[in-house]
Amino acid sequence: MIRTTTLSFAALLLAVLLAAVSCTKHGFNSRLTIAAIEGVEGEALKQAAVDYEKFTGVHIDVVQFPYANLFEKELLDLNSRTGAYDVIMMDDPWFPRFAESAFLTNMQPLLQKHGKDGPDPDFIASSIAVCRHPYQTGSLYALPYVGNSQLFFYRKDLFAKNNLKPPATWDDVLAAAKTIQEKEKGPDGGKMYGYVMRAAQGNAAVADFMPIFWAFGAEMFDAQGKPSVNSPEGIAALQFMLELGKYTPPGYVGFNASEVSAHLLNGTAAMSINWPAWISAFSDPAKSKVIGKIEFTTLPSARKAGQAEIGNWLIAIPRSSQNSDLAISFLLWATNSEQMKRSAQRGNPPTRKSLFQDADLVKQFPAYPAQLRSLETSRPRPRTSRWNEIENVFGIYLSKANSGELSPADAMNQANAEIDKILQRAGR
Amino acid sequence: MPRSTRFFSAPAARRELLLPYLLVAPALAVLLALSIYPLLYSITVSLQQETASGVVWTLAHFKRLGTDNFFRTALVHTFVYAVVALTFEFLLGLALALLLNQQMRGRGLFRASLLVPMMLPSVVVGIVWRLMLNPDFGAINGTLKHFGVNTESLTWTASPRLALLSVIAVDVWQWTPFVFLVLLAGLQAIPQEPYEAALIDGSSRWQTFRHITLPLLKPAILIVLLLRTIDLVRVFDQIFILTEGGPAFATETISLYIYRTAFRFFDFGYAAAMSFVLLALTNIISVVYIKLLRQ
Numbered sequence: 001m002i003r004t005t006t007l008s009f010a011a012l013l014l015a016v017l018l019a020a021v022s023c024t025k026h027g028f029n030s031r032l033t034i035a036a037i038e039g040v041e042g043e044a045l046k047q048a049a050v051d052y053e054k055f056t057g058v059h060i061d062v063v064q065f066p067y068a069n070l071f072e073k074e075l076l077d078l079n080s081r082t083g084a085y086d087v088i089m090m091d092d093p094w095f096p097r098f099a100e101s102a103f104l105t106n107m108q109p110l111l112q113k114h115g116k117d118g119p120d121p122d123f124i125a126s127s128i129a130v131c132r133h134p135y136q137t138g139s140l141y142a143l144p145y146v147g148n149s150q151l152f153f154y155r156k157d158l159f160a161k162n163n164l165k166p167p168a169t170w171d172d173v174l175a176a177a178k179t180i181q182e183k184e185k186g187p188d189g190g191k192m193y194g195y196v197m198r199a200a201q202g203n204a205a206v207a208d209f210m211p212i213f214w215a216f217g218a219e220m221f222d223a224q225g226k227p228s229v230n231s232p233e234g235i236a237a238l239q240f241m242l243e244l245g246k247y248t249p250p251g252y253v254g255f256n257a258s259e260v261s262a263h264l265l266n267g268t269a270a271m272s273i274n275w276p277a278w279i280s281a282f283s284d285p286a287k288s289k290v291i292g293k294i295e296f297t298t299l300p301s302a303r304k305a306g307q308a309e310i311g312n313w314l315i316a317i318p319r320s321s322q323n324s325d326l327a328i329s330f331l332l333w334a335t336n337s338e339q340m341k342r343s344a345q346r347g348n349p350p351t352r353k354s355l356f357q358d359a360d361l362v363k364q365f366p367a368y369p370a371q372l373r374s375l376e377t378s379r380p381r382p383r384t385s386r387w388n389e390i391e392n393v394f395g396i397y398l399s400k401a402n403s404g405e406l407s408p409a410d411a412m413n414q415a416n417a418e419i420d421k422i423l424q425r426a427g428r
Numbered sequence: 429m430p431r432s433t434r435f436f437s438a439p440a441a442r443r444e445l446l447l448p449y450l451l452v453a454p455a456l457a458v459l460l461a462l463s464i465y466p467l468l469y470s471i472t473v474s475l476q477q478e479t480a481s482g483v484v485w486t487l488a489h490f491k492r493l494g495t496d497n498f499f500r501t502a503l504v505h506t507f508v509y510a511v512v513a514l515t516f517e518f519l520l521g522l523a524l525a526l527l528l529n530q531q532m533r534g535r536g537l538f539r540a541s542l543l544v545p546m547m548l549p550s551v552v553v554g555i556v557w558r559l560m561l562n563p564d565f566g567a568i569n570g571t572l573k574h575f576g577v578n579t580e581s582l583t584w585t586a587s588p589r590l591a592l593l594s595v596i597a598v599d600v601w602q603w604t605p606f607v608f609l610v611l612l613a614g615l616q617a618i619p620q621e622p623y624e625a626a627l628i629d630g631s632s633r634w635q636t637f638r639h640i641t642l643p644l645l646k647p648a649i650l651i652v653l654l655l656r657t658i659d660l661v662r663v664f665d666q667i668f669i670l671t672e673g674g675p676a677f678a679t680e681t682i683s684l685y686i687y688r689t690a691f692r693f694f695d696f697g698y699a700a701a702m703s704f705v706l707l708a709l710t711n712i713i714s715v716v717y718i719k720l721l722r723q
Binding site: 071072075079097199200201202249250251252253254255259262263268386388389392396399400402403405418425 | 492497498563564565580581583584585586587588591671672673674675676677688691692693694695
């Protein structure tokens with residue numbers, strides 16, 4: 001009696017197991033799971049997935065995470081090789097980490113299966129370069145989906161009023177900031193600031209500083225790959241940042257993108273570096289007190305030509321995915337001209353040159369010519385798998401210098417030493 | 429033969445002997461799976477390092493603790509945070525408990541409204557205070573401006589000097605009610621007789637408080653201090669929402685640094701090593717409190 005119970009229980013268990021196995025073997029083959037970012041970038045991919053399902057019958061699950069969680073979810077999954085995701089969306093600074101750990105599928109052979117020798121030449125070169133490992137020269141491990149790069153925002157009405165020419169150099173920016181802050185008032189008669197930047201530790205401070213750092217001729221690593229942020233150029237760049245800080249609203253060492261945009265939208269600051277995602281807000285009457293008054297341009301120069309930081313969203317196939325053939329078909333479809341145009345209409349800058357020049361899109365997004373120039377001349381954050389750690393440390397010291405806790409030279413020397421420690425640990 | 433069959437066919441006496449083990453087995457299994465195994469695993473993680481030639485056993489993570497300036501600073505912040513917040517929460521909580529232990533009108537309303545902050549999730553508290561402390565659009569500076577205070581330099585969480593103070597103030601706001609609640613319960617459990625005796629002996633109010641209330645309240649005080657200390661040492665959520673450790677590292681506590689190391693830098697070994705330091709700290713504190721409680 002007892003034995004029959006045990007036996008029948010074992011049989012039941014076996015049946016359940018078999019059912020589960022057969023399910024993974026057949027039932028799930030025509031389905032894909034995508035890890036995507038929340039917000040407009042991920043939403044566009046989700047819409048593409050819905051359309052793709054209608055055409056092909058392939059069922060696609062899109063799982064969306066906020067920015068802070070997406071990286072850790074993906075890294076945990078890729079590290080343990082569960083194969084939970086067939087397609088992942090990633091911010092381009094994460095790419096070296098994923099590619100170096102051999103977590104991603106090399107796309108070259110998959111493209112060949114589709115009769116292509118490489119990515120479409122219509123993709124912008126700087127966007128394809130961040131999809132290759134090593135940078136620019138290596139194999140292709142991702143496709144660029146959203147073509148963000150920084151832009152310089154300024155109040156053209158105030159520039160015209162004060163006879164200022166459009167800011168071409170960082171010295172122009174400083175001079176204009178000074179003039180505007182002295183002569184202008186905010187919309188409610190309050191204070192008007194010449195500039196606004198974010199210097200909250202981490203990503204924020206570093207993103208707003210890199211264009212100044214590069215324009216001053218500084219480099220994060222020298223030719224031998226040793227950190228060199230404390231070079232004379234690097235220290236001069238930080239000194240310049242503090243100078244600009246005098247024309248930035250107080251408390252900017254705690255600012256993130258939302259505070260910067262709030263000041264611009266309220267008309268209490270005249271210039272800033274920002275990302276294209278904010279452009280549409282300036283023509284929204286519900287949010288903006290400066291409709292039609294903001295101009296978008298490429299980043300100012302100093303000793304070297306101004307360069308924006310690239311911040312593309314990439315899509316890739318984890319090596320642990322069981323459905324790479326299906327995944328590549330979807331990726332090629334989602335990044336084709338027609339689909340990317342739809343994504344662009346939803347508010348995501350494209351990564352194809354032809355779309356930046358597309359008449360309908362330029363009409364909808366007048367900043368496209370400036371965005372294209374910025375993206376084509378943009379440069380990536382240093383390509384290292386330790387970027388998160390380096391950015392964190394660098395940001396802390398930039399923040400400390402901006403709050404007056406450390407002098408620019410001390411901040412850069414200490415940052416250099418800490419970055420060196422990180423590299424040494426990585427090399428061990 | 430499978431074990432279960434042997435159990436059912438065993439003689440009654442032996443079955444009785446095995447039964448207790450069988451009954452605790454599920455609890456033990458859960459404990460093993462959810463507590464003991466992860467603990468052992470994190471010990472191995474903290475002692476391993478991935479190198480080009482594979483995983484090696486090493487003490488490097490623990491050695492790094494000694495040379496890591498950020499770790500030391502985070503430890504100091506955690507200590508300051510815990511001591512200052514605990515002091516204020518205790519003193520305010522005690523004062524409120526003594527006040528509301530008396531017969532007065534509207535006591536129930538006061539008690540109930542005092543508990544609201546404690547009921548809110550820390551994330552909500554973080555977001556609400558983040559908005560209130562915003563230097564430009566926040567309610568706090570808005571109110572101060574209304575009274576003619578120059579708020580230009582009062583940037584609260586964005587100022588390296590005021591940030592730690594600001595996050596401590598939020599913690600005090602949120603958790604004083606908890607201290608108050610426990611102490612009030614403690615006060616109400618004290619019998620009336622000693623007070624009556626003291627009254628007859630002509631004891632002053634301070635003497636009554638010092639020699640009757642405090643000693644009889646001691647168990648409640650120690651329990652609430654123990655719980656609050658452990659929570660303060662491992663504080664994470666409000667600070668994460670309010671400042672994310674910034675500006676310029678001014679509010680980075682151990683928990684935030686551990687989180688960053690594990691999930692942003694993906695260095696689980698070092699994060700595990702730091703977690704053991706935190707575990708050791710909370711254990712030492714607990715032992716001290718429990719010793720005091722037993723006296």
